[in-house]
Amino acid sequence: xxxFPYPRASDVAPLRAPYIASSTYLFTDPDNFGDFLSTAxxxxxxxxxxxxxxxxxxxxxxxxxxAIAQSxxxxxxxSEALGRDIEHxxxxxxxxxxxxxxxxxxxxxxxxxxxxxxxxxxxxxDLSAEEYERKKNTLVRCCTxxxxxxxxxxxxxxxxxxxxxxVLLSVHMLLYIITEQFDSLKILQTSLQTGLxxxxxxxxxxxxxxxKRLNFVEVIPLFYPALYFLSSFRPPQVRNEDHRACDSKxxxxxxxxxxxxxxxxxxLCHDIHVPLExxxxxxxxxxxxxxxxxxxxxxxxxxxVVPYQRTSRFTAISHVWADRQFGSTENGLxxxxxxxxxxxxxxxxxxxxxxxxxxxxxxxxxxxxPTGEIQPPSRTYDLFWLDTFCxxxxxxxxxxxxxxxxxxxxxxxxxxxxxVFDAGLQRFDSGQRPAALSHxxxxxxxxxxxxxxxxxxxxxxxxxxxxxxx
Numbered sequence: 001x002x003x004f005p006y007p008r009a010s011d012v013a014p015l016r017a018p019y020i021a022s023s024t025y026l027f028t029d030p031d032n033f034g035d036f037l038s039t040a041x042x043x044x045x046x047x048x049x050x051x052x053x054x055x056x057x058x059x060x061x062x063x064x065x066x067a068i069a070q071s072x073x074x075x076x077x078x079s080e081a082l083g084r085d086i087e088h089x090x091x092x093x094x095x096x097x098x099x100x101x102x103x104x105x106x107x108x109x110x111x112x113x114x115x116x117x118x119x120x121x122x123x124x125x126d127l128s129a130e131e132y133e134r135k136k137n138t139l140v141r142c143c144t145x146x147x148x149x150x151x152x153x154x155x156x157x158x159x160x161x162x163x164x165x166x167v168l169l170s171v172h173m174l175l176y177i178i179t180e181q182f183d184s185l186k187i188l189q190t191s192l193q194t195g196l197x198x199x200x201x202x203x204x205x206x207x208x209x210x211x212k213r214l215n216f217v218e219v220i221p222l223f224y225p226a227l228y229f230l231s232s233f234r235p236p237q238v239r240n241e242d243h244r245a246c247d248s249k250x251x252x253x254x255x256x257x258x259x260x261x262x263x264x265x266x267x268l269c270h271d272i273h274v275p276l277e278x279x280x281x282x283x284x285x286x287x288x289x290x291x292x293x294x295x296x297x298x299x300x301x302x303x304x305v306v307p308y309q310r311t312s313r314f315t316a317i318s319h320v321w322a323d324r325q326f327g328s329t330e331n332g333l334x335x336x337x338x339x340x341x342x343x344x345x346x347x348x349x350x351x352x353x354x355x356x357x358x359x360x361x362x363x364x365x366x367x368x369x370p371t372g373e374i375q376p377p378s379r380t381y382d383l384f385w386l387d388t389f390c391x392x393x394x395x396x397x398x399x400x401x402x403x404x405x406x407x408x409x410x411x412x413x414x415x416x417x418x419x420v421f422d423a424g425l426q427r428f429d430s431g432q433r434p435a436a437l438s439h440x441x442x443x444x445x446x447x448x449x450x451x452x453x454x455x456x457x458x459x460x461x462x463x464x465x466x467x468x469x470x
Contacts, residue, residue: 002107003177004225005454007233012207014232016103017074017166019092022067025076027085033142036072066164069153073146073171074104080142081116081178106170106228113177120181136182143178146171147188154194165199172196172224190222200224203231209462210235210243212251216461229454235462236424253322261324263336273332274389278305283400288411289390290314290383293342301338303389308414314383315345316415320464323423328388344419345384384419385411422465428456 006014025036079086091109092102123132150171153164175187190197197217205211217227245252262269274291282289288308295301308314321327325337391404412418460466 001110002105003110003113004107004173005229005451006107007229007458008452008455010232010234012232012234015106015166015169015203015228017070017106017170018066018163019070019088019102019104020067020163020167021071021075021088022064023071024088025071025079025086027079027083033076033080034145036076065153066167069150069164069171070167073150074167074174077142077146077171077174077178078112080139081174082112083119104170106166106173108170108173108177112174116177116181139178140182143175144186147175147186150175151188151194154188154196162199165196168196169200169224169228173228176223176225187223190217190224190227192218196224197227200227200231205243207231207234208241208243210251210253211246211248213462213466215248216466230458230461233455233458233462236427236459258321258324258327259330260326260328260333260337262334263340267334267336269335271330271332272301272303272335272338273330274303275305276331276392276394279331279390280392280397280400282307283390283392283404286403288385288407288414290385291389292382292384293338293345301335301342303338305389306383312383312414313416314385314414315348316412316418317341317384317386317421318412318418318465319386319421320423322464323421325421325423326386326388329393331389331393333388341384341386345382348417348419385415420465422463425459425463425465428459 075086075088075091078091089102091104091112093105094100094102120136123135127135150168154168172188179187190200192198192201201211201214201217204214241253243251243253279289282305285307289305290308290312292304292306293301294304317326319326326333326341392400
């Protein structure tokens with residue numbers, strides 16, 4: 001139905017651009033795409049045409065900018081891409097704007113991509129290489145002019161100017177679809193210097209994102225369709241987190257180190273502590289302590305400490321202390337949490353290939369996909385590193401604690417794999433494509449199907465685990 005995906009379980013209404021186009025762009029008109037502004041008759045349009053010469057002029061009414069941008073940069077560019085006169089109603093339908101007024105869904109109707117691809121595939125087959133290049137270069141020039149103009153308007157945009165922002169975003173989405181047909185085209189990326197990016201970031205905060213977490217928008221290059229997807233995603237909240245008081249420098253939800261929960265509210269199991277003297281001896285010697293969970297008929301579950309060797313294969317456990325699963329200030333955890341961790345470690349596939357990653361990223365890997373059932377647990381990864389057990393917590397071990405923390409980069413680099421525990425991610429269903437065995441009924445591992453990949457990335461970006469320092 002639409003060209004772009006949307007978060008699968010989101011209750012956030014999709015954005016829609018209001019239909020405010022004040023002029024009709026005709027592909028069959030003798031004037032070309034670049035002549036649209038110079039031949040228009042309204043004073044607002046004439047003013048808009050001067051924006052490429054001055055970024056400091058007093059702006060006209062925002063609705064005028066949005067109307068002309070939609071007439072020219074959206075409907076005009078769509079006409080140029082399809083090589084025909086676009087009727088506005090082809091993009092319009094009624095949506096949740098508070099009334100029955102027609103509007104444009106920013107995900108862009110699927111028919112546009114189908115017709116666009118069909119047209120340019122036909123041109124590539126029917127025209128000579130020279131004729132095809134000529135037509136392609138004409139459209140490239142239109143896209144470049146649209147990109148530059150949108151960038152100028154975006155720089156002049158206001159954070160609260162939702163009408164102009166939604167119209168400009170619709171042009172960004174259209175440009176992205178067209179550029180997919182031609183590798184040589186460039187499109188704008190997000191920047192907190194622009195009104196549209198700030199508008200989407202504001203939308204994300206309103207939908208529950210932590211403002212401090214959103215600093216990645218300035219660091220990681222994103223295209224606007226990706227940021228729009230993320231802005232439509234409502235992060236899973238853990239114990240009613242409220243990030244409305246957060247800012248770009250500080251997350252207001254952060255608290256002190258709290259003791260872990262039990263796996264169930266009615267559990268009364270006892271805590272199991274690591275032999276701390278073994279841990280401190282290894283850390284003091286400059287080594288890395290690793291843990292193995294052992295069982296005996298008489299003692300039950302015990303924690304064995306062994307020093308890391310070059311041949312050691314171990315799993316690094318990365319977790320969110322605020323989730324209160326594996327974080328503790330006493331170098332110990334409830335028995336139920338240790339049993340849960342043991343069950344997860346026991347069910348890990350033997351080899352990286354068994355995760356079936358090649359099922360959903362075949363373009364990056366050439367090795368054959370493994371077939372058949374995964375063999376039962378082999379305890380290949382029975383050794384693990386967990387900060388609660390392997391970093392001395394007591395005040396009298398402050399020096400050893402600092403020494404252990406300084407080894408964090410080395411520990412994660414030396415680990416055969418890292419196992420992440422984040423309460424929000426643990427509740428996420430990534431598509432239910434079986435990727436590993438079920439050990440004793442639980443847990444069962446799944447790899448994401450293709451339709452779930454955007455949701456997987458959104459959950460990762462929004463997760464509390466992404467706020468960690470390592």
